[in-house]
Amino acid sequence: MISLLVIAFGVTLIYLAVAERMKTYNSLIAVQGLLLFFITYVELESLDVWHLILILMETLVIKVIVLPYFIHRLLIKKGGDRSVALVVPGYISLTVVSAIIFFSFLLSYLLHDQQIQVKYFTGAIAAIFTGLYLIIVHKQVFTHMMGYLTIENGIFLLSLAIGNEMPLLVNLAVLLDVFSSVLILGIFIDRLEAFSTLDVDQLEELKD
Amino acid sequence: MTEIYFIISIILIVTLFIARVTVISHALVFIYIGLLGWLCVKEWLLLDQPVEGLLHADALGVLFLFVTLIITFFSTIHYIIYAQKRNQGVRAIAIHNGSFVIFVTAISGVFLSTHIGLLWAFLEASTLSGAALIYHDRDRLALEATWKYLFVSSIGVTLGFAGIMFLSIAAHNTPNDIGSLIAAAPLMNIGWIKTSFIFVLTGFSVKMGVVPLFTIDIDAKDSSPSPIGAMFSGPLMSVGFMAIYRFYQIYSHTSILPWMNNLLLFTGVLSLFLAAVFILKTNNYKRMLAYSSMEHAGLILVAFSTGVTGYLVAILHLTIHAFAKAGLFFEIGQVHRVFSSKIMEQCGGYFKISPIGSITLLAGLLAIVAFPPSGLFMTEFMLFKSLMISGEWWIVFIVMFLLCFFVYAMVRNFFTLIFIDNPNAKIIAKVNPLESVPPLFLIGTVLVVGVMRPEFIIDLINRAILVLPH
Numbered sequence: 001m002i003s004l005l006v007i008a009f010g011v012t013l014i015y016l017a018v019a020e021r022m023k024t025y026n027s028l029i030a031v032q033g034l035l036l037f038f039i040t041y042v043e044l045e046s047l048d049v050w051h052l053i054l055i056l057m058e059t060l061v062i063k064v065i066v067l068p069y070f071i072h073r074l075l076i077k078k079g080g081d082r083s084v085a086l087v088v089p090g091y092i093s094l095t096v097v098s099a100i101i102f103f104s105f106l107l108s109y110l111l112h113d114q115q116i117q118v119k120y121f122t123g124a125i126a127a128i129f130t131g132l133y134l135i136i137v138h139k140q141v142f143t144h145m146m147g148y149l150t151i152e153n154g155i156f157l158l159s160l161a162i163g164n165e166m167p168l169l170v171n172l173a174v175l176l177d178v179f180s181s182v183l184i185l186g187i188f189i190d191r192l193e194a195f196s197t198l199d200v201d202q203l204e205e206l207k208d
Numbered sequence: 209m210t211e212i213y214f215i216i217s218i219i220l221i222v223t224l225f226i227a228r229v230t231v232i233s234h235a236l237v238f239i240y241i242g243l244l245g246w247l248c249v250k251e252w253l254l255l256d257q258p259v260e261g262l263l264h265a266d267a268l269g270v271l272f273l274f275v276t277l278i279i280t281f282f283s284t285i286h287y288i289i290y291a292q293k294r295n296q297g298v299r300a301i302a303i304h305n306g307s308f309v310i311f312v313t314a315i316s317g318v319f320l321s322t323h324i325g326l327l328w329a330f331l332e333a334s335t336l337s338g339a340a341l342i343y344h345d346r347d348r349l350a351l352e353a354t355w356k357y358l359f360v361s362s363i364g365v366t367l368g369f370a371g372i373m374f375l376s377i378a379a380h381n382t383p384n385d386i387g388s389l390i391a392a393a394p395l396m397n398i399g400w401i402k403t404s405f406i407f408v409l410t411g412f413s414v415k416m417g418v419v420p421l422f423t424i425d426i427d428a429k430d431s432s433p434s435p436i437g438a439m440f441s442g443p444l445m446s447v448g449f450m451a452i453y454r455f456y457q458i459y460s461h462t463s464i465l466p467w468m469n470n471l472l473l474f475t476g477v478l479s480l481f482l483a484a485v486f487i488l489k490t491n492n493y494k495r496m497l498a499y500s501s502m503e504h505a506g507l508i509l510v511a512f513s514t515g516v517t518g519y520l521v522a523i524l525h526l527t528i529h530a531f532a533k534a535g536l537f538f539e540i541g542q543v544h545r546v547f548s549s550k551i552m553e554q555c556g557g558y559f560k561i562s563p564i565g566s567i568t569l570l571a572g573l574l575a576i577v578a579f580p581p582s583g584l585f586m587t588e589f590m591l592f593k594s595l596m597i598s599g600e601w602w603i604v605f606i607v608m609f610l611l612c613f614f615v616y617a618m619v620r621n622f623f624t625l626i627f628i629d630n631p632n633a634k635i636i637a638k639v640n641p642l643e644s645v646p647p648l649f650l651i652g653t654v655l656v657v658g659v660m661r662p663e664f665i666i667d668l669i670n671r672a673i674l675v676l677p678h
Contacts, residue, residue: 159373174332181336188358
């Protein structure tokens with residue numbers, strides 16, 4: 001069951017590499033959130049009520065409902081779904097992300113550390129590097145934010161791979177930060193569009 | 209007890225965002241500063257007592273809290289002048305003051321955290337509130353700087369979080385509080401902690417303003433109001449240092465200590481090199497100060513990498529630099545207002561306009577290029593002495609060579625601003641000489657510290673570095 005969910009998570013990464021519409025990116029990030037919820041739910045057997053509520057908040061409420069809805073509204077406000085400018089051809093991105101997943105698996109397998117769970121660790125490392133790859137190859141602030149969210153999902157999976165629980169207060173603070181960072185990034189995307197600079201090439205007035 | 213500080217801060221923050229009377233808004237910030245002062249004294253008095261919980265400052269935390277308190281106080285005064293002279297609306301002031309208090313609370317949270325996860329949460333909170341401060345002027349440049357700062361900083365801090373995760377793997381099921389992690393350090397897996405330190409140094413470099421993620425820090429200091437530039441160059445740089453230091457503190461009890469020192473040395477020298485290249489190229493006074501901060505951050509890492517003798521030098525340098533740079537940012541803020549520009553080609557003949565301001569700039573120049581009696585001269589002298597004693601002549605040569613570029617660029621640019629008349633310089637506003645008193649006080653402190661040994665600061669640093677291997 002867990003393996004299937006992690007594989008599905010990997011598939012969303014591959015899909016992200018070739019997606020061309022902004023709406024598709026948004027949906028994929030929401031699907032990742034949903035998968036993360038199921039993975040956490042299955043994995044963490046003995047949960048106390050507070051931790052369960054917190055995980056529900058983080059995955060289902062924030063990652064699946066609030067953030068995708070917020071981004072969806074933003075897209076509608078800015079004229080609906082649009083295609084993103086692919087700087088690198090889709091097939092190259094597909095190859096790169098597949099290679100990232102393959103090497104993440106290889107790395108996790110070779111580490112042989114009792115502390116980590118290979119499945120999650122593979123998904124986490126693959127998501128972090130796919131997110132970084134998306135940020136590097138895309139030139140629009142929207143896709144940059146999607147790359148950032150992918151990295152965030154990777155970090156979430158990494159914390160599962162390690163299974164070292166932090167105190168509730170710390171978890172709450174981390175959740176609040178992640179939530180507000182995405183919200184504030186969204187607000188600034190909105191502002192940037194007011195200056196019609198969705199392309200990072202236009203953001204180069206600050207230089208020596 | 210510390211919880212009271214955070215509860216009252218939250219109440220003040222909410223009130224600040226609601227308050228629509230300028231005087232009340234500023235008064236609330238001063239009440240907050242009083243609260244911060246109480247926290248500093250309380251933590252200082254409790255230094256030797258064991259305190260339970262996630263929030264308790266060690267000696268280094270107390271030192272940085274005091275630095276933050278002083279610079280926050282002067283920054284608030286200068287922001288009041290800034291807002292008055294620019295006829296800022298009450299809403300803009302409310303947003304600024306609210307975000308400012310969140311920012312300082314987050315910074316103090318980093319100094320107080322005894323848990324690595326909580327430290328991260330406060331660090332991210334400082335990014336988010338810092339973004340609101342950079343966006344203060346709401347023009348295109350501010351927007352560009354804010355977006356870049358927010359985005360790159362978030363990526364950096366997220367990479368730092370990955371570093372925490374790798375530490376958790378190495379620490380197995382040890383709780384993530386610093387005391388337990390130090391105790392568990394000798395048993396940690398070397399590969400994991402090396403990976404963790406690389407991620408932490410990369411991620412938190414964004415806060416300290418060193419290689420690799422330094423660029424957005426420069427943009428932020430340039431585009432934000434000068435009082436905020438002072439906060440970024442002082443307390444926020446200490447935050448970045450503290451974040452890296454906490455991990456160094458844990459890993460220094462393992463065999464990777466020499467490797468970490470080499471990595472810090474490499475990062476420091478590379479930061480010095482890049483800052484030297486850019487400071488010669490820039491034609492913007494605020495960016496020049498920002499590159500100078502990067503230079504000092506690089507020096508701090510070089511000093512820290514030298515081990516036992518360098519710990520004291522690095523932290524002392526960081527503390528003194530915070531005062532000198534804050535003073536310079538405040539004064540350059542006045543220059544910006546006088547000429548309505550921070551571009552070198554549009555400024556000049558400042559001595560005729562503001563003799564006291566010019567004296568402040570000259571004193572600041574002496575302080576920042578580490579000319580005697582500057583306190584920074586004392587720390588740089590100690591740094592070179594320790595490097596020479598340990599036989600690291602090639603580092604001495606490289607660092608001294610690079611420092612020449614900073615001295616040249618700073619002296620050239622400041623002398624041009626103060627003494628050379630420029631027909632392109634248009635005087636837009638006049639400044640009250642009294643406005644130069646706070647920066648002169650801060651810079652004067654730096655010069656006095658070079659003559660009189662700052663025993664209180666040195667005592668705190670010595671107590672802080674006791675936990676590092678000797």
